[in-house]
Amino acid sequence: MSRPRRERLSVTGVESVGPYALLRVRRGRIEPGAPGQFFMLEAPGRVLPRPMSLCLAPPGELAFLLDPIGPGTKALARLDAGDRLHVFGPLGNGFRLDVPRPLLVGGGIGIAPLPYLAEALEHPPAVLGFRSAHHAQAAALLPCAEVVIDPTLVTDVMPVNRNVLACGPEPMLHAVRALAPDAQLAWEAPMACGYGACFGCVVEVEGELKRLCVEGPVLCSS
Amino acid sequence: MLLLNASGCLDALTAPDVASSLDAFVTKTVTPEPRAGNAPVRIAETEHGMLNAIGLANPGRDVFIRETLPRLRELNVPLWVSVGGFAAHEYAETCAQLDDVTIEVNLSCPNVDEAPDSAAEIVAACREVTANPLYAKVSPHSWDMAETVRALEAAGADGFSMVNTLRGVALDSTLRTKLARGAGGYSGPALKPVALASVLAARRVTELPIVGMGGVCNGRDALELIACGATHVALGTILFADPDAPARVLDELEAEATRAGFARPADAFGVAVGAVANLAN
Numbered sequence: 001m002s003r004p005r006r007e008r009l010s011v012t013g014v015e016s017v018g019p020y021a022l023l024r025v026r027r028g029r030i031e032p033g034a035p036g037q038f039f040m041l042e043a044p045g046r047v048l049p050r051p052m053s054l055c056l057a058p059p060g061e062l063a064f065l066l067d068p069i070g071p072g073t074k075a076l077a078r079l080d081a082g083d084r085l086h087v088f089g090p091l092g093n094g095f096r097l098d099v100p101r102p103l104l105v106g107g108g109i110g111i112a113p114l115p116y117l118a119e120a121l122e123h124p125p126a127v128l129g130f131r132s133a134h135h136a137q138a139a140a141l142l143p144c145a146e147v148v149i150d151p152t153l154v155t156d157v158m159p160v161n162r163n164v165l166a167c168g169p170e171p172m173l174h175a176v177r178a179l180a181p182d183a184q185l186a187w188e189a190p191m192a193c194g195y196g197a198c199f200g201c202v203v204e205v206e207g208e209l210k211r212l213c214v215e216g217p218v219l220c221s222s
Numbered sequence: 223m224l225l226l227n228a229s230g231c232l233d234a235l236t237a238p239d240v241a242s243s244l245d246a247f248v249t250k251t252v253t254p255e256p257r258a259g260n261a262p263v264r265i266a267e268t269e270h271g272m273l274n275a276i277g278l279a280n281p282g283r284d285v286f287i288r289e290t291l292p293r294l295r296e297l298n299v300p301l302w303v304s305v306g307g308f309a310a311h312e313y314a315e316t317c318a319q320l321d322d323v324t325i326e327v328n329l330s331c332p333n334v335d336e337a338p339d340s341a342a343e344i345v346a347a348c349r350e351v352t353a354n355p356l357y358a359k360v361s362p363h364s365w366d367m368a369e370t371v372r373a374l375e376a377a378g379a380d381g382f383s384m385v386n387t388l389r390g391v392a393l394d395s396t397l398r399t400k401l402a403r404g405a406g407g408y409s410g411p412a413l414k415p416v417a418l419a420s421v422l423a424a425r426r427v428t429e430l431p432i433v434g435m436g437g438v439c440n441g442r443d444a445l446e447l448i449a450c451g452a453t454h455v456a457l458g459t460i461l462f463a464d465p466d467a468p469a470r471v472l473d474e475l476e477a478e479a480t481r482a483g484f485a486r487p488a489d490a491f492g493v494a495v496g497a498v499a500n501l502a503n
Contacts (some may be wrong), residue, residue: 006464006465006466026362042463043338046267047267047268047270047272047411047463048267048272048273048411048459048462048463049463072267083502087463088465104446136415166497189262190263190264190266191265192265192267192272192274192459192462192463193461193462193463193465195236195237195240195465196233196236196237197231197232197233197236197237197240197461197462197465198231198265198274198276198462199230199233199259199264199276199279200262200264200265200274200276201262201264201265202259202262202264202279208258209258209259209262209279214236
């Protein structure tokens with residue numbers, strides 16, 4: 001596993017992808033890690049960094065897909081090429097890749113880790129769900145995916161008998177789990193530190209509250 | 223001067239390198255019984271700080287002493303154990319079972335009366351059963367910090383850790399509280415002036431060591447606490463954003479002391495206290 005490092009990296013660019021922003025930074029000595037692992041990104045002017053899973057790992061770069069809805073993500077989306085920010089990672093546990101017949105399932109900004117994951121799995125089938133055609137522009141990051149738009153849900157079109165690796169809003173993950181009890185699911189929680197210090201990101205795992213940053217963010221559902 | 227972490231802001235077993243970069247590691251508060259802590263959402267960022275309502279999640283005294291403490295000792299970092307409870311005898315029972323550590327008595331637990339008498343009773347009960355160094359972790363909600371500090375010193379405290387978080391609330395876009403519990407402890411940069419005022423008020427009435435904490439982000443913040451009378455400094459919220467903060471703050475502290483006209487950070491000790499005394503004259 002890659003050892004997490006914290007470095008001040010240069011932004012190489014921020015691109016719009018529908019309503020989302022793809023933030024690219026120079027990689028420095030930071031390893032991209034396993035798909036599904038995440039990084040803490042310094043959010044300019046904010047007290048706490050923001051956890052982001054890696055979306056793409058082009059040579060020499062790390063790229064993160066953001067949904068600029070809060071003060072931190074908006075500040076990140078406003079960065080310009082040449083700006084610098086602290087990045088800490090890779091953190092947490094990513095997806096297990098040794099699964100036959102994988103299927104990627106993503107919803108909304110939850111598609112963020114899937115392009116990097118698709119690359120590692122040599123582009124398996126994928127189903128992506130979005131709330132609008134505008135949001136669905138992000139499907140361009142995963143060119144071969146089947147795309148559905150609300151009110152159609154990913155669970156309406158998800159083939160069965162596949163090993164599901166999913167990331168998306170909580171109701172989607174619960175619905176995916178109901179159809180695919182063995183699915184690997186990447187969860188999200190408010191997180192202050194990303195390295196087990198704050199105990200803020202707990203989720204219930206096997207009846208106990210566990211830190212998502214240490215035990216997850218990818219958890220096997222069964 | 224020792225540089226420590228604030229209790230609850232670092233897990234030495236998950237991040238041993240960060241713990242090793244401190245002069246001592248302060249544990250999360252240990253209570254007699256295991257506590258799962260509060261249901262999420264437990265944390266929320268605000269404009270100038272953050273709220274937490276973790277709820278003293280810890281494995282309980284027995285598991286802590288049997289399993290956690292031996293693993294912490296392997297890190298070879300001096301240990302401070304934060305002790306919590308809901309009655310004086312609960313604190314004392316834990317203190318009686320701890321050897322070879324500094325004890326920080328968390329006097330800002332939920333359901334513990336924060337009035338000086340009650341806090342002093344807790345410290346007195348702990349003092350009776352332990353010869354370990356005993357620090358009182360003080361809430362900033364005290365109306366009269368001088369009186370609180372005098373009462374705790376009379377009860378047998380060997381030093382003070384100040385301050386704990388302030389109680390705060392943050393609302394989301396639908397005007398509901400962001401934290402599931404409603405209110406939480408407010409920490410981060412906004413807490414610094416409160417910490418400075420508390421340390422300064424305490425230093426005017428005690429000569430005991432004080433661990434100053436509250437919103438320290440950089441060397442200048444640490445120097446200001448020292449100027450107000452802190453003998454040691456602890457890092458809290460900044461550790462969440464920057465696990466490399468201990469080494470950075472120490473570097474900056476030297477430079478900031480020089481910039482403020484002092485050969486060493488220690489030379490700035492208490493200078494703000496003197497200034498206040500002069501004004502009072």
